[in-house]
Amino acid sequence: MIQINKVKHVFVCLCLLGSILAVPRVTQASSQSTIKYALPRLVKIFGAGGVKNLYGYSTGFLVSPEGHIATIWSPVLDTDRLSVVLHDGRKFEAEVLGAEPHLDLAIIKLKSERELNLPYFDYHDKVIAGPGTRILGFSNMFRVATGDEPVSVLHGVIEARTDLPRRRGAFELSYAGDVYVVDAITNNPGAAGGAILTYDGKLLGMIGKQVRNAKTNTWVNYSLPIDVLSKSIEQIITGKFESSEDQKKPDTQAPERYRPVDFGLVMVPDVLYRTPAFIDSVLPDSLVAKAGLQPNDLVVFVNDELIKSCKTLSAELGKLEAGDLLRLVVRRDNQLISIELQVPPEKK
Amino acid sequence: MQKVFFCAPLLTILLISLILPAFAQAATVDPAVLAAQKQRIDVIKAVSPSVVAIFGGAGEGGGSGVLVTSDGYALTNFHVVAGAGNFMKCGLNDGKLYDAVIVSIDPTGDVALIKLLGRTDFPFAKLGNSDLVQVGDWAYAMGNPFLLATDFQPTITYGIVSGVHRYQYPAGTFLEYTDCIQVDSSINPGNSGGPLFNAQGELIGINGRGSFEKRGRVNSGAGYAISINQIKHFWDHLKSGRIVDHAALGATVSTGSDSTIDVAEILEESDAYRKGLRLGDEIVSFAGRPIRSVNQFKNILGIYPAGWTIPLVYRRDEKKTTIYVRLQALHRASELQEQAGQKNMHPDQGPQPGDEKPPQIPHHHAKPEAAPPPEKYKHLYIPKTGFTNYYFNQQQQDRLLQALSESGNFTDRKGTWTLTGKQIDGGDFTLTLADKGIGFEIGNEIFLQSLETGIFMDEPPGTGGFLAALHHFRLLLSGQSERFTDFYYLGSELLDGKNEPVDVLVATQTGTISRWYFNKSDLSLRGFDFYLTENSEVCSVRFEQFQTLNGQKFPGELDILYGNRSVMKLKIERVKLETSENTKK
Numbered sequence: 001m002i003q004i005n006k007v008k009h010v011f012v013c014l015c016l017l018g019s020i021l022a023v024p025r026v027t028q029a030s031s032q033s034t035i036k037y038a039l040p041r042l043v044k045i046f047g048a049g050g051v052k053n054l055y056g057y058s059t060g061f062l063v064s065p066e067g068h069i070a071t072i073w074s075p076v077l078d079t080d081r082l083s084v085v086l087h088d089g090r091k092f093e094a095e096v097l098g099a100e101p102h103l104d105l106a107i108i109k110l111k112s113e114r115e116l117n118l119p120y121f122d123y124h125d126k127v128i129a130g131p132g133t134r135i136l137g138f139s140n141m142f143r144v145a146t147g148d149e150p151v152s153v154l155h156g157v158i159e160a161r162t163d164l165p166r167r168r169g170a171f172e173l174s175y176a177g178d179v180y181v182v183d184a185i186t187n188n189p190g191a192a193g194g195a196i197l198t199y200d201g202k203l204l205g206m207i208g209k210q211v212r213n214a215k216t217n218t219w220v221n222y223s224l225p226i227d228v229l230s231k232s233i234e235q236i237i238t239g240k241f242e243s244s245e246d247q248k249k250p251d252t253q254a255p256e257r258y259r260p261v262d263f264g265l266v267m268v269p270d271v272l273y274r275t276p277a278f279i280d281s282v283l284p285d286s287l288v289a290k291a292g293l294q295p296n297d298l299v300v301f302v303n304d305e306l307i308k309s310c311k312t313l314s315a316e317l318g319k320l321e322a323g324d325l326l327r328l329v330v331r332r333d334n335q336l337i338s339i340e341l342q343v344p345p346e347k348k
Numbered sequence: 349m350q351k352v353f354f355c356a357p358l359l360t361i362l363l364i365s366l367i368l369p370a371f372a373q374a375a376t377v378d379p380a381v382l383a384a385q386k387q388r389i390d391v392i393k394a395v396s397p398s399v400v401a402i403f404g405g406a407g408e409g410g411g412s413g414v415l416v417t418s419d420g421y422a423l424t425n426f427h428v429v430a431g432a433g434n435f436m437k438c439g440l441n442d443g444k445l446y447d448a449v450i451v452s453i454d455p456t457g458d459v460a461l462i463k464l465l466g467r468t469d470f471p472f473a474k475l476g477n478s479d480l481v482q483v484g485d486w487a488y489a490m491g492n493p494f495l496l497a498t499d500f501q502p503t504i505t506y507g508i509v510s511g512v513h514r515y516q517y518p519a520g521t522f523l524e525y526t527d528c529i530q531v532d533s534s535i536n537p538g539n540s541g542g543p544l545f546n547a548q549g550e551l552i553g554i555n556g557r558g559s560f561e562k563r564g565r566v567n568s569g570a571g572y573a574i575s576i577n578q579i580k581h582f583w584d585h586l587k588s589g590r591i592v593d594h595a596a597l598g599a600t601v602s603t604g605s606d607s608t609i610d611v612a613e614i615l616e617e618s619d620a621y622r623k624g625l626r627l628g629d630e631i632v633s634f635a636g637r638p639i640r641s642v643n644q645f646k647n648i649l650g651i652y653p654a655g656w657t658i659p660l661v662y663r664r665d666e667k668k669t670t671i672y673v674r675l676q677a678l679h680r681a682s683e684l685q686e687q688a689g690q691k692n693m694h695p696d697q698g699p700q701p702g703d704e705k706p707p708q709i710p711h712h713h714a715k716p717e718a719a720p721p722p723e724k725y726k727h728l729y730i731p732k733t734g735f736t737n738y739y740f741n742q743q744q745q746d747r748l749l750q751a752l753s754e755s756g757n758f759t760d761r762k763g764t765w766t767l768t769g770k771q772i773d774g775g776d777f778t779l780t781l782a783d784k785g786i787g788f789e790i791g792n793e794i795f796l797q798s799l800e801t802g803i804f805m806d807e808p809p810g811t812g813g814f815l816a817a818l819h820h821f822r823l824l825l826s827g828q829s830e831r832f833t834d835f836y837y838l839g840s841e842l843l844d845g846k847n848e849p850v851d852v853l854v855a856t857q858t859g860t861i862s863r864w865y866f867n868k869s870d871l872s873l874r875g876f877d878f879y880l881t882e883n884s885e886v887c888s889v890r891f892e893q894f895q896t897l898n899g900q901k902f903p904g905e906l907d908i909l910y911g912n913r914s915v916m917k918l919k920i921e922r923v924k925l926e927t928s929e930n931t932k933k
Binding site for chain 2: 031032034035039136141142144145146147148150151152153154155184185186188
């Protein structure tokens with residue numbers, strides 16, 4: 001039944017897409033005014049990062065006249081010196097007010113003694129749009145804009161509103177709900193936290209973080225729908241927020257049969273939400289030392305599972321069983337190096 | 349399961365509300381839609397013939413370009429012609445392959461000019477005004493991405509302008525994209541050098557670069573085009589066949605405490621310093637554009653050629669001052685030459701900034717043998733240090749010298765010249781211009797400038813070398829330009845940064861430099877600037893009231909200025925120009 005429904009679902013989407021593309025609206029005038037409306041509501045965020053693949057910048061959008069900003073929950077926010085630059089070049093310090101990691105959402109607030117009275121998006125207006133809807137994407141991808149330069153604008157079409165396959169080997173994503181998949185290339189460094197709007201200026205969603213399908217090595221351009229985010233945005237702003245993470249902490253405990261050190265790996269201190277899995281040192285004569293791993297190697301795969309952080313590395317290694325074949329892929333400079341070893345018996 | 353239940357009713361509603369009307373409308377599509385579609389088709393039809401597919405002379409690499417004149421001048425990127433050889437093959441959408449020759453390169457701006465050969469009626473693109481481009485405007489990128497088109501029909505990608513006045517960091521000091529247009533129209537390897545058109549089919553930029561990062565060198569939603577307005581500033585420079593240089597102010601700026609943009613460093617020998625700019629001054633506007641960020645300042649500086657004079661407004665102690673600053677060269681000649689010398693290097697081996705790279709066609713790593721130039725076009729390429737193709741400089745020199753001799757031909761007067769007359773508001777003067785020296789008698793004073801020592805001592809004070817300047821004057825007007833150490837066509841600029849556009853010839857001799865200004869519309873000689881050394885204050889001579897001598901025009905009045913301040917005006921009453929035979933006697 002589910003299978004049939006899915007096929008139907010795809011078919012209907014295609015029909016919709018086809019029919020709507022065949023009747024494009026002449027929307028030049030309204031898209032121009034939407035751009036003029038939206039750009040002052042987007043902000044450039046600069047924070048932690050700036051090394052390797054950790055970008056120290058992202059995008060956000062104003063959701064209150066007092067300077068509340070919705071943005072992506074990411075390591076960029078993991079700093080005491082978070083700075084936000086408005087479209088007109090005004091620069092503010094900002095603080096993280098709250099976050100909902102399961103929605104990849106964070107709310108930050110500009111620090112200001114004065115009343116700001118900034119232009120903002122009304123996130124209560126839970127607009128939903130279907131496939132074929134033309135959209136504009138706003139983000140500071142690649143950090144093209146600095147100072148008083150406005151962020152970049154992309155155009156595209158909603159391809160689907162669906163969830164992303166979060167299966168093993170597919171998209172590594174903590175968020176489980178619906179997303180808008182769009183054909184504008186929003187999956188770029190620094191774009192996460194930006195906004196997508198309809199051509200006539202309705203806020204549809206927040207651009208998601210960069211995720212890649214490990215199976216097909218493709219990147220998906222998606223946004224988190226505003227109707228999903230709206231409640232949490234409001235709760236964080238009004239201070240009535242309880243993170244869903246706090247509620248269901250004691251989840252099914254993953255097995256922890258092995259730790260990195262059991263193979264001779266000493267990882268860098270796990271200080272960030274997602275600390276990249278860099279090897280700090282390799283214990284002499286250990287299994288990985290013999291296999292040739294070195295300090296500063298970045299672990300990218302464990303048995304075909306993408307390793308995004310020290311946490312996922314620990315989790316993947318924990319699942320192993322004695323006698324398993326362990327295949328590690330590390331990045332050294334710009335090379336990928338693959339090693340294989342036999343998992344030793346468990347140490348009690 | 350939940351999701352399926354949620355989606356099904358929603359989709360059903362959408363289906364009813366969207367598909368049905370769509371089908372119902374199928375027979376009668378909104379006329380506005382059809383009109384918009386027709387406009388797109390018409391624009392593509394109209395501009396496609398001007399799009400060029402460029403192939404290296406040895407069949408290696410390649411890229412795109414766009415014709416901008418009927419006699420075959422086409423714009424492309426420097427990084428496309430680098431490595432393509434001096435002669436290229438270019439395909440147009442008529443399916444024909446044309447020979448083309450390199451004209452000039454601008455390695456800093458990543459622009460190159462080539463000339464397609466064999467026709468005088470090439471289709472060409474109409475230039476737009478890139479300063480009018482707005483975010484959200486539709487933009488067509490055309491070219492030959494991935495070298496797909498073997499029949500030279502351009503590939504068209506359609507998108508919107510994502511940002512204007514963007515600044516993209518250079519690799520060192522080359523390949524800097526300033527004041528450029530950012531688009532989400534797909535820019536891929538092979539698109540480089542191709543045109544960006546606005547919705548009306550006007551050329552607004554040259555595509556050359558993208559932000560790529562993790563996907564390798566394919567479109568990732570951010571492409572950059574060099575603005576056509578920048579290229580307009582460089583147009584005559586590009587036609588000069590030189591290796592064209594960009595400009596420096598001789599000062600750097602940084603963001604001050606009140607978010608003002610202030611002078612952070614300044615060279616004392618820079619023209620900006622001479623004109624009064626000092627450390628800590630706030631830059632209010634530059635080239636008429638208000639300055640609010642360092643990027644903005646770099647954006648503006650990057651779109652002008654070295655040697656141009658640009659208005660700058662600065663503020664000190666609440667007082668605003670406007671100065672006209674002559675921009676200095678960004679590079680030493682040797683640096684430019686070196687960059688040009690890398691012509692045969694594959695550009696993707698060159699230094700590239702961060703993530704922003706010109707999209708590249710993959711090529712074999714074996715260095716191709718340069719194909720021999722087509723026999724009948726061989727004469728169109730002349731190598732010379734400092735030039736991309738000296739042939740085109742000669743053409744421009746000839747054009748201006750021809751105009752000069754048509755208005756006043758003194759080529760048979762290579763001897764001593766004696767000019768006498770009155771200084772306005774002053775006494776009588778006599779100027780004697782000879783090979784060995786220049787004499788100037790005015791009132792009771794006599795100045796004698798020897799030309800044999802190369803040392804400029806006995807100049808009238810506060811003129812910056814007026815007498816040495818007149819030596820250049822005599823050499824040029826008497827058709828002895830071969831006696832200059834260097835003599836070339838520079839390009840064009842606005843006279844004194846604010847008057848009419850002029851063509852510029854440059855002459856150097858024993859370290860002295862003169863720049864000659866010809867009105868672009870009637871090619872009349874308007875005057876010249878003279879520099880005792882590269883960084884000296886300028887001695888300007890402007891010609892007024894031409895008089896006729898035996899049917900030949902000769903300046904009737906010389907206005908002499910030093911550093912833009914008037915020094916004296918000499919009204920010439922009698923002219924005696926000797927032939928070289930006379931002098932020998």
